[in-house]
Amino acid sequence: MLHVIDPGFQTTIQDMGRPGLAEQGISPAGPMDVVALRLGNLIVGNAPDAAALEITLTGPTLRFDTEAAVALTGAPFDAHVEQPRNGARASQSALPPWQATLIPAGGVLRIGPARAGMRAYLCVAGGIAIEPALGSRATHLMTGLGGLDGRALQAGDSLPIGEPSRSFAKVAGRRLRRARWPTYPHEAVARVILGPQADRFTPDALATFLAQPYRVEMDSNRMGVRLAGPRLTHVRGADLLSEGIGLGAIQVPNSGQPIILTVERQTTGGYTKIATVISADIGVIGQARPGSRLRFQEVSMDEAVAARRAQEELVSEGSIEQSAAWGPAEVSAVIEAFATSGLAEMRLAVGGVRLVLRREASAARGEPPSDVPGPSDGHAHASPGQVEITAPLLGVFYTAPAPDAPPYVQPGDRVEKDAVVGLIDVMKTLHQVRAPCAGRVTTLLVESGALVEYGEPLMTLEVD
Amino acid sequence: MKHLPLRLRPVGDAAILAEYDETDIPLANRHVLGLMRALADARPAGIVDLSPAYHTLLVFFDPLVLPPTAAVEAITEADRNADIEHAAEGQIVEMEVSYGGADGPDLPDVARHTGLSEAEVVALHSAPLYVVMFVGFMPGFAYLAGLDARLATPRLASPRRQVPTGSVGIGGDQTGVYPAPLPGGWRLIGRTSLTLYDPHRDPPTLLRAGDRVRFVPV
Numbered sequence: 001m002l003h004v005i006d007p008g009f010q011t012t013i014q015d016m017g018r019p020g021l022a023e024q025g026i027s028p029a030g031p032m033d034v035v036a037l038r039l040g041n042l043i044v045g046n047a048p049d050a051a052a053l054e055i056t057l058t059g060p061t062l063r064f065d066t067e068a069a070v071a072l073t074g075a076p077f078d079a080h081v082e083q084p085r086n087g088a089r090a091s092q093s094a095l096p097p098w099q100a101t102l103i104p105a106g107g108v109l110r111i112g113p114a115r116a117g118m119r120a121y122l123c124v125a126g127g128i129a130i131e132p133a134l135g136s137r138a139t140h141l142m143t144g145l146g147g148l149d150g151r152a153l154q155a156g157d158s159l160p161i162g163e164p165s166r167s168f169a170k171v172a173g174r175r176l177r178r179a180r181w182p183t184y185p186h187e188a189v190a191r192v193i194l195g196p197q198a199d200r201f202t203p204d205a206l207a208t209f210l211a212q213p214y215r216v217e218m219d220s221n222r223m224g225v226r227l228a229g230p231r232l233t234h235v236r237g238a239d240l241l242s243e244g245i246g247l248g249a250i251q252v253p254n255s256g257q258p259i260i261l262t263v264e265r266q267t268t269g270g271y272t273k274i275a276t277v278i279s280a281d282i283g284v285i286g287q288a289r290p291g292s293r294l295r296f297q298e299v300s301m302d303e304a305v306a307a308r309r310a311q312e313e314l315v316s317e318g319s320i321e322q323s324a325a326w327g328p329a330e331v332s333a334v335i336e337a338f339a340t341s342g343l344a345e346m347r348l349a350v351g352g353v354r355l356v357l358r359r360e361a362s363a364a365r366g367e368p369p370s371d372v373p374g375p376s377d378g379h380a381h382a383s384p385g386q387v388e389i390t391a392p393l394l395g396v397f398y399t400a401p402a403p404d405a406p407p408y409v410q411p412g413d414r415v416e417k418d419a420v421v422g423l424i425d426v427m428k429t430l431h432q433v434r435a436p437c438a439g440r441v442t443t444l445l446v447e448s449g450a451l452v453e454y455g456e457p458l459m460t461l462e463v464d
Numbered sequence: 465m466k467h468l469p470l471r472l473r474p475v476g477d478a479a480i481l482a483e484y485d486e487t488d489i490p491l492a493n494r495h496v497l498g499l500m501r502a503l504a505d506a507r508p509a510g511i512v513d514l515s516p517a518y519h520t521l522l523v524f525f526d527p528l529v530l531p532p533t534a535a536v537e538a539i540t541e542a543d544r545n546a547d548i549e550h551a552a553e554g555q556i557v558e559m560e561v562s563y564g565g566a567d568g569p570d571l572p573d574v575a576r577h578t579g580l581s582e583a584e585v586v587a588l589h590s591a592p593l594y595v596v597m598f599v600g601f602m603p604g605f606a607y608l609a610g611l612d613a614r615l616a617t618p619r620l621a622s623p624r625r626q627v628p629t630g631s632v633g634i635g636g637d638q639t640g641v642y643p644a645p646l647p648g649g650w651r652l653i654g655r656t657s658l659t660l661y662d663p664h665r666d667p668p669t670l671l672r673a674g675d676r677v678r679f680v681p682v
Contacts, residue, residue: 019524022515023500024669025603025661133663143603145663196473196481241486242600242607244515244522246475268517268600276476279527304477305527312528 001065002124004157008060008111009393009426013128013147013159014121015051018136022244022267029140030263032119032222032286035182036074038315040123043071043174044100045166048315050127051137053153055120057289057394057426058454059111060153062122068103068161069125069171070095075117075184075287078341082108093348094337099175099323100125102168113393113454115340117184117287125171129162142223142264173323180319182283187213187293190284192250192275193304197240200272201252205232209274213293214258218396218451221427222264225285227294231256234272242270248277248285250296260285280307290394290427291451331355386442388457389435395426397433397458399448407448409441415461422458439463468495470543472536475522480532482521482539490609492519493597497674498546499539506545508538516598516673518607552595554674559641559656560682561590561632567655570620574634574651577617588612589632589639589653590679596671604643604661604669608677611639623649630656632679643669654679 004011014037017030031037031054041050053060059077072079072095079095084106095101095109097120103109114120130137130148139147148157164171198206214229238254245251249261251271260277261269262285277285278299288294299307313319338346338357348355391397399407399422409421415435422433439461446458468491473481482499484492496516503514503523510530515522525535563586564571575582594610616637624647627633631642633650642648643660656679660670671677 019513021668022513022522022524023599023673024667025599025601025605026668028513134666134668143663145603150663193474193476196475241489241518241520243481243483243517243520244479244600246479246481246522246524248476266601267515268598273475276474276479278476279478301474301477301532305531308477308527 002068002128002159002161003063003065004060004153004155004159005063005108006061007153007155007157008055009058010056011060011153012054012139012141013051013130013137013153014054014139015127015137016049017138017263018134018146021134025267026134026143026145027140027265027267028263029136029138029146029222031121032263033074033121033283035283035311035315036119037121037123039098039176039319040071040073040121041127042315042317043073043098043176043320044069044123044125045164045171045174046123046125046127047165050123050162051130052121052123052128055111055122056118058113059120061111062109064103064107064109065105066161067105067168069100069164069168070103070109071100071123072097072111072120073123073176074120076115077120078112078115078337080110080341080343082110092343092346094334094341094346096175096333096337098181100171100173102172112342114289116186116289118289119286124161125164125166125168126162129160140264141221174320175323176319177321180314184287184289187295188284188288189295189297190281191278191299191304191307192296193278193301194275194298195273196246196249196276197272198274200234200236200240201274202233202235205234206274208232209258210296210298213295216288216290216292216294218290218425219428220288220290222262224262224265225260225288227258227260229257232258232274238272239270240272242268245269245273246276248279248282249273250275250277262286278304278307280304280311291453386460386462387436387439388445389421389433389459389461391424391452391454391456391458392433393424393426393431394454395424395431395452397446397448397450397452398423398425399444409459411441411443413441415439415441424452433458435461437461437463467548468492470499470540472539474532477527477532479522479524480535480539482523482543484519486519489518489597490595493595493609494548494551495519495543495546496521496598497551498548499543500673501551502542502546503539506538506542508534510535511538515600517600518597552674552676554596554672554676556593556676556678557671558678558680559658561654561656561679563589563654563681568632568653570633570651571653574615574617574653578614580614585615585653586681588615589634590681592678594639594677594679596673596675596677598673599669599671602643602646603663604671606640606660606671606675606677608639611637613637615639617651619649620651623647627652628655630658630660632656654681
């Protein structure tokens with residue numbers, strides 16, 4: 001069993017989905033980044049359609065009550081494993097991505113925020129073995145179908161793990177070759193085939209669509225990814241008689257702002273579609289992080305099919321290697337992971353290597369208020385005696401509970417520890433931002449309504 | 465019956481939109497249903513999903529199993545073999561409807577707008593054998609052909625926040641049944657106790673494209 005201690009922002013059970021039900025009005029659901037899910041299943045020795053966890057923006061904390069082999073694939077998330085030890089303090093180790101790692105019985109896996117991209121997949125050898133619904137375990141959030149009652153995971157949920165097909169000893173250390181790791185750039189390119197209604201747009205609109213970057217909006221979800229950018233102008237309006245909607249279809253309503261329809265889309269709809277993302281690049285859309293940019297590149301049908309073939313090559317045993325004894329590459333990967341993690345200290349003994357990493361206290365994130373960050377930590381706005389309040393999540397920052405309400409705080413206001421100082425809207429859910437300690441607000445660094453990254457400074461506080 | 469010409473549009477590399485002229489929707493829809501049936505019967509390897517609508521059928525395929533050119537051939541072949549004449553002869557579903565009152569709060573509005581009595585509205589609405597052109601938009605929502613033109617009534621100016629499951633409504637020149645509690649702007653004239661969508665049932669939807677529906681007043 002796998003127990004959910006903290007569900008993270010939005011964690012759902014996904015397998016390859018349930019195609020074949022469009023005729024009944026049911027879209028397939030399944031993963032937003034199918035390649036990452038399939039690679040994860042390949043690494044841990046599962047069938048390609050085994051169910052795994054799709055993790056969004058901020059990951060869950062999970063406890064395993066039996067030994068398990070797991071692989072975390074997709075976007076890079078901070079992740080580490082706490083191993084229980086009799087009597088002594090628990091030890092921690094970073095979870096290497098794209099690699100099968102054993103988690104001991106009683107181990108706790110903490111998956112933090114995504115450093116880039118949008119979604120990761122936690123594949124467990126044996127798969128998540130809940131009862132399927134209509135032939136699939138995939139969660140369809142919009143219609144409440146599949147997964148656990150059709151919803152995202154919640155604290156207290158327990159998930160059964162299936163029987164692994166191979167022994168843990170054979171699986172442990174299997175990993176994706178480093179050269180084949182996908183990248184998650186801040187400006188990604190998605191290849192498209194124009195149509196089905198490219199003829200309903202002006203030549204200027206088509207040229208603009210293929211030339212200009214579009215920003216990914218915060219209210220994107222598993223149904224569709226909303227974009228903002230230069231307006232795309234129709235000829236003869238945006239409406240048409242309702243018709244089936246393809247995966248990756250880019251519809252443009254009257255606003256002229258495109259929406260890419262994804263795995264939980266409505267099966268039919270009545271807006272014109274300027275282009276369709278090719279099947280090999282659907283995962284690029286699934287990894288499009290709010291605030292990042294997408295560009296579109298037109299390709300031919302032959303190029304699209306060739307890209308899909310190349311992707312099949314990637315998702316094959318030829319991409320997998322067995323991790324060798326620990327060498328300089330492994331050590332530097334651990335140091336890299338440590339540098340971007342929130343950990344203050346890490347000790348690791350593996351493969352004949354003993355590694356002790358320790359961070360200077362002043363540079364660590366999430367320190368208690370007595371540890372005031374100094375000017376040396378690189379934050380321009382922080383000075384001695386001041387702390388920055390940073391965004392706990394990626395999202396849209398609001399200074400007030402409603403557009404016409406007074407702001408939570410203004411410069412000069414005094415706040416108590418844990419006082420609410422703002423809100424962050426992440427995909428239509430609101431999260432409070434709280435003061436880490438008592439003090440006086442000195443500067444607001446971000447305007448209300450701005451998109452903020454995880455960890456971005458929002459305001460400074462003069463500590464009492 | 466004349467056979468309408470077929471037009472194919474690519475929808476990426478993994479789907480093709482088969483389209484018939486939309487001038488005569490019931491005729492075009494019979495072509496869609498005939499094509500869907502012919503494809504389902506032929507079952508070419510690599511076709512993974514079919515999404516019918518008024519005058520189109522979206523055919524999803526795996527381009528590694530069925531390359532796009534082969535998918536075009538399979539669809540064209542199925543169009544040639546499609547039985548248009550008998551395309552809309554699925555099961556007949558009799559749907560008991562409690563018209564008016566709390567179940568159909570907008571029946572008086574529809575009567576007022578159409579200049580008919582409430583009894584005449586019910587009689588006209590329950591007379592035809594409607595054809596399910598397709599199920600789409602959301603699980604179990606059936607698009608019906610056959611509403612008497614005299615019953616056409618504009619949608620509510622501001623939609624209801626939640627329409628009860630099973631509500632029978634008129635929106636413009638269309639009629640339909642809400643398969644789940646949803647916000648909606650159709651004029652509600654009655655309600656059925658039949659379950660149109662149940663994810664724990666197989667198949668989950670009561671109505672399928674090509675089925676026929678008769679509303680029976682109770």
